[in-house]
Amino acid sequence: MIAGINWPPPLEGARAAANEAYAEPLAWLASAHKEQLALCDSMEAIADSLPGEIDREICAYAARMLAPMLRHFHAGEERIVFDWVEQRFGDDPSARASLERLKFEHCEDECFAEELTEMLDRLGTADHTVNPETAGYMLRGFFTGLRRHVSFEQECLRGIVARQAHEPN
Numbered sequence: 001m002i003a004g005i006n007w008p009p010p011l012e013g014a015r016a017a018a019n020e021a022y023a024e025p026l027a028w029l030a031s032a033h034k035e036q037l038a039l040c041d042s043m044e045a046i047a048d049s050l051p052g053e054i055d056r057e058i059c060a061y062a063a064r065m066l067a068p069m070l071r072h073f074h075a076g077e078e079r080i081v082f083d084w085v086e087q088r089f090g091d092d093p094s095a096r097a098s099l100e101r102l103k104f105e106h107c108e109d110e111c112f113a114e115e116l117t118e119m120l121d122r123l124g125t126a127d128h129t130v131n132p133e134t135a136g137y138m139l140r141g142f143f144t145g146l147r148r149h150v151s152f153e154q155e156c157l158r159g160i161v162a163r164q165a166h167e168p169n
């Protein structure tokens with residue numbers, strides 16, 4: 001059932017959150033992750049609606065929003081959170097390696113989002129050459145990967161902060 005999709009607020013909400021939460025990067029990250037998980041839920045709802053219950057308008061909207069929204073969250077994470085981690089924990093080689101891996105995953109997910117945008121756009125315009133199985137496979141690959149990234153990012157950053165908090169100065 002796709003009617004209940006509750007898209008996360010687009011850029012304005014996240015931007016406002018960014019402004020007020022510079023002092024609390026991990027709180028900002030938690031908020032950004034919550035919105036990305038809502039995005040995953042929306043993609044899952046589209047996948048579940050294939051092929052018979054597809055809502056073309058939702059797909060067209062998703063095609064417009066997906067890539068800019070993801071780029072916005074990634075840019076915020078790297079500017080607000082990763083820079084903060086680097087400033088405080090940059091002498092920890094494993095922290096730097098984790099940040100590099102997370103940035104690489106951001107690039108991968110953004111590339112995937114671009115490919116998915118094309119597919120969503122085709123679904124939105126009722127392109128009957130779209131194979132529903134392929135579309136479902138792409139959608140599931142995307143939201144599964146993004147959920148995994150969010151979980152890994154939380155674990156990594158909490159780990160870095162906790163490790164430093166327990167080490168003597």
Ligand SMILES: [Fe+2]
Nearest residue numbers: 074077106153
């Ligand atoms: Fe991330």
